[in-house]
Amino acid sequence: MTEPTEPVSTEHPSITRFREAHARLGGTGEVVILPDSVHTAALAAEALGCEVGAIANSLLFDADGSPVLILTSGAHRVDTEATARRVGVPALTRAKPEFVREHTGQVIGGVSPLAHPAPVPTWLDVQLQQYDVVWAAAGHPAAVFSTTYDELARMTGAETIEVD
Template identity: 75%
Template sequence: MSTEHPSISRFRDEHERRGGTGEIVILPDSVHTAALAAEALGCEVGAIANSLLFDADGSPVLILTSGAHRVDTELVGASLGGRRLRRAKPEFVREHAGQVIGGVSPIGHPAPIPTYLDPWLQRHDTVWAAAGHPAAVFSTTYDELLDLTGGTPLDVAKD
């Protein structure tokens, strides 16, 4: 009998189904911030792909941003046709992602979510993202993340 959390098992199945090649790592503690994840993994904070779900006028939008960035919601909203982006409430996240804040993975949601990737993630050979649970992450590359998610590159911060 597996002792793995069901959300990690669901992620693992979806990752394999989509042809993901990275390693899934279960950390001893929750890593619900990019800084905590980077410290636990021994990498730069910019190599952490934060999966942030936003409420865009009632519809979900997933932004995978470098841990080195804060999403500029006005910039992104304007890029998405003038939509108003708000940080999603926990219930909204659970409904649309099927996961909890701090563990939202880029894939494996109940229904497809429009996904956008911060091009800054390209600066890192290995990128780490949540694997469906606050203590689970997986390694990938920017290009593989684009393929896995069907996402679109989008500048999410003014530099």
């Protein structure tokens, strides 16, 4: 007689880590695995049937070797000079893929605001407040989760900021 075995999960480990962090932090939204990778806020919005502005892009920047995560509305770009001044760093440069993986454990296009190996200083775009439901990456380019602005601020400990 064989011993019963646990079912083997086919979910990507970064999504599993996200789900665990989301639950631990009291997240109430749903995790959605999209059929294809959604590389842009516009593609994610189309797949989810929401406005592009309701997509919270998780953009990791390199601030002289330290990570800075900006959660911004998909409706606009981050003014890096102004945002650097607002968060109190000399400059923000787009992080290289290796830097992103080192500090988030995730890949560009799938960086979630949660489940990083160590805390990452995070700022939340005030423009996202206008949406009842906000969607953000869930640790993988094809995974997203629903949340609210207030819940996202609570779970991440992010300070609010104007980014454009």
